[in-house]
Amino acid sequence: MTPREFFIEDRLEKYRLEAECNLGESGFRNFTLGYVCDFLGISFDDLKTISLADSPNQGREELRKEIAKLYEGITNEEVLVTTGTSEALFLFFSLILSPNDVVRYLSPAFQALYEIPLTLGAKLEPVLVKSNEILVDELFQNKAKLIIINHPHNPTGATLSEKEILKLKKILSSWDEYVLFDEHYRFLDYEKELGFSGAGLGKKIFATGSITKSFGVTGLRIGWLVGNKELLKKARSFKDYLTHTVNPISEFLALKLLQNREKFLKPIRENLQQNLKVFLDIIPKLSSIQNFTPPKGGLVSFLKLKEGFSSREYADELYKNTGVFVLPGADFESEGFIRVGLGETHERFRTGLLKWIEWDSKILNTNKY
Numbered sequence: 001m002t003p004r005e006f007f008i009e010d011r012l013e014k015y016r017l018e019a020e021c022n023l024g025e026s027g028f029r030n031f032t033l034g035y036v037c038d039f040l041g042i043s044f045d046d047l048k049t050i051s052l053a054d055s056p057n058q059g060r061e062e063l064r065k066e067i068a069k070l071y072e073g074i075t076n077e078e079v080l081v082t083t084g085t086s087e088a089l090f091l092f093f094s095l096i097l098s099p100n101d102v103v104r105y106l107s108p109a110f111q112a113l114y115e116i117p118l119t120l121g122a123k124l125e126p127v128l129v130k131s132n133e134i135l136v137d138e139l140f141q142n143k144a145k146l147i148i149i150n151h152p153h154n155p156t157g158a159t160l161s162e163k164e165i166l167k168l169k170k171i172l173s174s175w176d177e178y179v180l181f182d183e184h185y186r187f188l189d190y191e192k193e194l195g196f197s198g199a200g201l202g203k204k205i206f207a208t209g210s211i212t213k214s215f216g217v218t219g220l221r222i223g224w225l226v227g228n229k230e231l232l233k234k235a236r237s238f239k240d241y242l243t244h245t246v247n248p249i250s251e252f253l254a255l256k257l258l259q260n261r262e263k264f265l266k267p268i269r270e271n272l273q274q275n276l277k278v279f280l281d282i283i284p285k286l287s288s289i290q291n292f293t294p295p296k297g298g299l300v301s302f303l304k305l306k307e308g309f310s311s312r313e314y315a316d317e318l319y320k321n322t323g324v325f326v327l328p329g330a331d332f333e334s335e336g337f338i339r340v341g342l343g344e345t346h347e348r349f350r351t352g353l354l355k356w357i358e359w360d361s362k363i364l365n366t367n368k369y
Helices: 007-016 033-040 043-049 059-068 086-098 112-119 162-172 229-239 248-259 263-287 311-322 347-363
Strands: 078-081 102-107 123-127 148-150 178-182 205-210 222-226 288-290 300-303 337-341
Touching: 033 248, 059 078, 059 222, 059 248, 078 086, 078 263, 086 112, 086 178, 086 205, 086 222, 086 229, 102 112, 112 123, 205 248, 222 248, 248 263, 263 288, 263 337, 263 347, 311 347
Parallel strands: 102 123, 102 148, 148 178, 178 205
Antiparallel strands: 078 222, 205 222, 288 300, 300 337
């Protein structure tokens, strides 16, 4: 079985490079190489010393050690560096899933989290995220070959409460099936410097992560898979049939970013908080939005449209009339919503929302879109 069309990617490819205000992306607005090098004090002479030979298949040791520091009880041997988290997910799913295995996951979801298991013949059991709450009991209600916890959650911005984290740890202490924590936004927890991870809580518990979205460096394509080193050995071997190794320049820059992550993330967090404040002020003024629960982490939020609005038509008309790009909920197989990214520069974000309000006031009494 081959995977279906990746619904969000066609729209992203069409609009993300030209949008006056890009709220369709799930990452922070990408920086230039010059900005990253200047911020981190990297000179051209530093870049000239990088060998363009293949990196080690598992990832260079120094980078794996830095990634391991992000987790409790994890060593560099339990880290596999991959080309983004997409490769990490594909490797992991391919190695553990067989036809008719039950996979339970938070819905709505980034399509790769359920589409690849579906192509492998798995039986999907979505658990709906309601009012931005992730309820552990619903995820672990019955046995499943794999439970996927995307946290902070894309597209809703939901996070696990401290109460649910304690409950989760208790459950995992005796859980004997696979659990995957997909943690792209762990660097952008709204309350902590680094959010909760389930990695290291059991032999069958794994995590994927990346710097790309939270750090505004999506093009570096650096991700990782963390967990039991025996399975990681198999994943490393399987990876030889795919990308084999990652780009050594990307590895070098990823290492420098992680070594200086608190410093580098500080202005990103400040921009995010500014955008979130404007967002919370303006969204209630949009008559086309029926309701909205503020995100608790990450860079995205899911807004419920007023009844009668088609999410794709709404997104098309919003872009056509204002230059503001958002993703329709239909691309997440959740009609009646739109996903809004908070990672745009503050000036573009504020200007875009003001244009959105002006356009919204003109459609107040119509369901045309």
